[in-house]
Amino acid sequence: MVEEVINNIIEAEEKAENIIKESQTKAKEIVAKAKEEAAILVESEKKRVQLEVAQKANKAFSNGENAAREAIQECEKQADEMAKKASKNVDKAVDFIIGSMTQKYGKWYEEIVAFRQQFWKICINENFAQTRLCRSFTC
Secondary structure: OHHHHHHHHHHHHHHHHHHHHHHHHHHHHHHHHHHHHHHHHHHHHHHHHHHHHHHHHHHHHHHHHHHHHHHHHHHHHHHHHHHHHHHHHHHHHHHHHHHHHHHHHOOOHHHHHHHHHHHHHHHHHOOOOOOHHHHOOOO
């Protein structure tokens, strides 16, 4: 009977060892599978985040381009307005100078004609020929 009890104990120990080994094997498999699934999830999330960042960067770039385009248009508009104002002032100044010269030096007509010719050449060279000022000095 003692021998039978000892055999039962040895058999139970062997079963317990087998159960422990199987449990360890299953645990290792579960851990390995979990690691694989985690790696897949991480890679998937990484791709999703990269796509989201790229979309946000494209949107920001597009917004930046639009803002720059609007700023350039506003600057061009302001430059045009300033040029118009400056052109009016230049016309007034030239009218004043010509009026003063005519009053003061009316007898020197030839010099005024020469001045007009030189002024007209400057207008053409500087691409101002279409302004009212330069058209008034055509010879």
